Amino acid sequence: MHTTSEGYTHALGNRQVQMIAIGGAIGVGLFLGAGGRLAATGPALVLSYAVAGVAAFFVMRALGELVLYRPVSGSFVEYSNEFIGPWAAFASGWMYWCNWAFTGIAELTAIAMYIHYWAPAFPQWLTALIALSFVLTVNLLSVRLFGELEFWFALLKVVAISIFLVVGLVLVVFAVGQATPANLVSHGGFFPTGFPLVLMSLQSVVFAYASIELVGIASGETARPHEVMPRAVNGVVWRIAIFYVGSVLLLGMVLPWTLYSAAESPFVTFFSGLGVPWAADAMNLVVITAAASSCNSGLYATGRILRSMAMKREAPGFTGTLSSRHVPIGGIMFTATMLLGGVALFYFLPARAFNIATACASLGVVTTWGVLVYCQLRLRRSGHVSTFPMPGTPYTNWFTLAFLALVVLLMPFADDDQRVAFFLIPALVVGIAVGWKLVNRRHSAAALTESASAPASPAGSTAGPADPPAEP
Numbered sequence: 001m002h003t004t005s006e007g008y009t010h011a012l013g014n015r016q017v018q019m020i021a022i023g024g025a026i027g028v029g030l031f032l033g034a035g036g037r038l039a040a041t042g043p044a045l046v047l048s049y050a051v052a053g054v055a056a057f058f059v060m061r062a063l064g065e066l067v068l069y070r071p072v073s074g075s076f077v078e079y080s081n082e083f084i085g086p087w088a089a090f091a092s093g094w095m096y097w098c099n100w101a102f103t104g105i106a107e108l109t110a111i112a113m114y115i116h117y118w119a120p121a122f123p124q125w126l127t128a129l130i131a132l133s134f135v136l137t138v139n140l141l142s143v144r145l146f147g148e149l150e151f152w153f154a155l156l157k158v159v160a161i162s163i164f165l166v167v168g169l170v171l172v173v174f175a176v177g178q179a180t181p182a183n184l185v186s187h188g189g190f191f192p193t194g195f196p197l198v199l200m201s202l203q204s205v206v207f208a209y210a211s212i213e214l215v216g217i218a219s220g221e222t223a224r225p226h227e228v229m230p231r232a233v234n235g236v237v238w239r240i241a242i243f244y245v246g247s248v249l250l251l252g253m254v255l256p257w258t259l260y261s262a263a264e265s266p267f268v269t270f271f272s273g274l275g276v277p278w279a280a281d282a283m284n285l286v287v288i289t290a291a292a293s294s295c296n297s298g299l300y301a302t303g304r305i306l307r308s309m310a311m312k313r314e315a316p317g318f319t320g321t322l323s324s325r326h327v328p329i330g331g332i333m334f335t336a337t338m339l340l341g342g343v344a345l346f347y348f349l350p351a352r353a354f355n356i357a358t359a360c361a362s363l364g365v366v367t368t369w370g371v372l373v374y375c376q377l378r379l380r381r382s383g384h385v386s387t388f389p390m391p392g393t394p395y396t397n398w399f400t401l402a403f404l405a406l407v408v409l410l411m412p413f414a415d416d417d418q419r420v421a422f423f424l425i426p427a428l429v430v431g432i433a434v435g436w437k438l439v440n441r442r443h444s445a446a447a448l449t450e451s452a453s454a455p456a457s458p459a460g461s462t463a464g465p466a467d468p469p470a471e472p
Contacts, residue, residue, distance in 0.1 A: 026157045026243055028110045028294055029208025031287040033358065034248055035269065036262025037201050042192040043184040043252035046245060048205045051403070053240045056209045058400045059369045061390040062376035063213055064233035068388050069379060071225040076213070077308055080371045083378035086312075090439060091432050092371045093309045098428065099364020100298035101335060103210060105342030106357035107295035108132055113354070114288045117268070118281075128343045135296040136336050139303065142325050146300055153293035160286040161243050164267055167274075168250040177273070179254045187256045200414040202407045203421075207358045208244065210365040212236050213372065214297055230388050295339075299332050306331030313446065314439050352417060359411070359421035363428070366404045373400045 037045050063076075072078045077096070081089035111131045112124035138149055171179035184190055191198065251266050255273065260266045265287045271279035307328040310320030321330035342357065376390055377397045390396065411422035 026154070026161065026239070026290065028107055028287070028291045029204065029210065029358070030244060030247065031265050031267065031290045032110045032113070032354070033204050033208055034251065035260045035264055035266040036355075037204055038248075038251060038257050038260040038266060039262060040193065041197050041201050042188065042190070042257045044191045044195070044198045045201055045205075046249045046252060048198055048201045049208075049245050049248045052202060052205045052209055053245055055206075055369070055400045055403045056212055056240055057237050058390065058392070058396045059372055060212055060233050060236050061388075062373045062397070062400075064230060064388050065376050065386045065390050066372065066379060067229050067233075068226055068386060069384060071229070072308075076368060076372050076375065077305055079375040079379075081312075083375040083382075084371070087436055088371065089312075090309070090314050090436050092367055093305055093314065094432055094435065095364045095367040095428070096305055097302050097335070097364075099210065099361050099368060100302045101338040101342075102357045102361035102364070103207075104132075104295045104298045104335070104339045106207075106354050106361060107291040107298070108339060108342060109354040109357060110291040111288055111295075113263070114265070114284055114291065117264070117284050125343055129340075131292060131295065132336065132339050132343065135292060135299055136332070138296055139299040139332050140323070140325075140327060140329060143300075143327060146296065149296065150293060153289050153296070156286055157290050157293070158243075160267070160283060161247060164270070164283075165242070165246060165250060168254045168270070172250070172253045178256065181253050183253050183256050187258055192257070199410055200418075203362050203411055203414065203418055204358060206365055206404075206407055207362045209240070210361065211294060211297055211301075212240075213368060214301055233388075299335055302335040303328040303331035306334060313442055355415070355417035356420055359418045360424060362407070363421055363425065366408055370401055370404050373397050 034045070037048075041048070066076070066079050070078070077089045077093040080092045108128040108131055112127040115122065115127045116124055139146055168179070171177065172181060251260070251270065254270055259273075260269055265283065267283045267287065268280050271283045306315050306319040307322070307330070309315035310317060310331070315331075316334070319328070319331040319334050321328070323329040342353075374397070377394055380386075380390075380393050408422070408425075411418045
């Protein structure tokens with residue numbers, strides 16, 4: 001199997017990459033988070049999903065243009081280094097790690113809640129620990145196993161959502177039971193809790209779309225990326241329209257919004273009401289695999305990002321360790337340690353762990369998306385002519401950046417869990433600034449050491465150009 005200059009193998013084919021893209025586009029933000037937001041916002045939640053979906057579309061097209069310019073596993077960290085500066089690469093890399101660390105906590109929390117549906121007496125923190133052990137093992141074995149598992153996980157999610165869309169649409173068309181389009185307006189109107197709450201829901205909706213950018217990180221381990229990536233990126237776009245906007249709109253029609261709750265997946269709520277004994281259990285199994293899939297993807301992504309940063313001495317040296325199976329074992333273990341701390345958070349704050357984790361994770365999502373959109377803008381300004389251009393540049397770039405800024409600015413006016421995330425921003429900024437200062441110091445010391453150890457040029461000779469430094 002061909003090994004890349006980064007030490008990885010081209011183990012992912014078109015089939016796996018397509019499903020990784022789907023898996024990234026369908027996560028626990030939809031399967032679990034939509035229930036609580038429907039209960040708080042009402043049918044107008046579909047507007048939040050539609051607007052965020054437009055922003056996600058432009059992010060994906062920006063990513064697609066960057067990937068075809070230079071496919072690399074470091075993804076946006078490498079792009080931000082090239083088009084903004086080393087400090088931006090450092091900041092975006094660590095913010096992306098924060099995103100996935102908190103996302104993993106949210107996914108493990110969701111798995112524990114889903115298992116609780118079947119085994120209410122089993123300790124939920126122990127369920128989360130078992131799930132973490134499983135996805136960690138998968139990631140450490142091989143990227144081929146990761147890709148294969150993601151293929152089947154994603155396929156299961158697509159089948160389940162497709163069944164819901166078909167069954168729900170049939171029930172609405174034939175007005176079976178409580179299913180009717182009138183549910184969108186007949187229980188307090190389309191905005192039963194007011195328009196401001198629709199705006200406040202944007203943070204959770206952005207989290208729901210998180211990880212669509214994973215396909216860019218997978219490009220570095222993909223055979224024929226210039227053929228595969230455009231199809232994968234475009235595939236995410238129409239899945240956003242159907243699986244997210246379509247599903248939330250249909251959820252608002254098949255049942256009154258007052259029947260949904262944050263404690264249960266809205267899809268489980270729907271299938272429970274059908275009276276089919278096994279339907280709710282089958283959907284519960286699907287949402288468990290969705291959460292496990294997302295957590296699995298998080299370990300995959302952060303392992304590659306951390307190794308990319310470690311090679312530039314911007315992350316702990318051990319995170320750059322590559323196993324004999326060509327897996328970044330150091331970065332994966334580093335993230336798994338953080339997720340282990342999340343299990344402790346769930347132990348002490350079981351009722352709020354999911355919402356706090358998703359709110360904090362959304363800060364990383366906003367940073368990642370913003371970096372991608374801005375890097376694509378700089379790429380286009382450099383005169384690069386793309387075979388897969390982002391539509392509407394530069395106007396769509398500025399629209400997306402303004403939307404992301406709005407999401408952050410609304411957080412302190414939302415619920416307590418979002419406020420926790422917003423007030424975490426100063427600590428993150430200080431931590432990243434201090435970290436960058438330390439990294440700069442290390443780079444300077446390394447440069448002085450290399451300069452002192454370099455042989456002096458013979459007297460009277462003209463020194464030629466220096467050899468490029470060896471890869472760390």
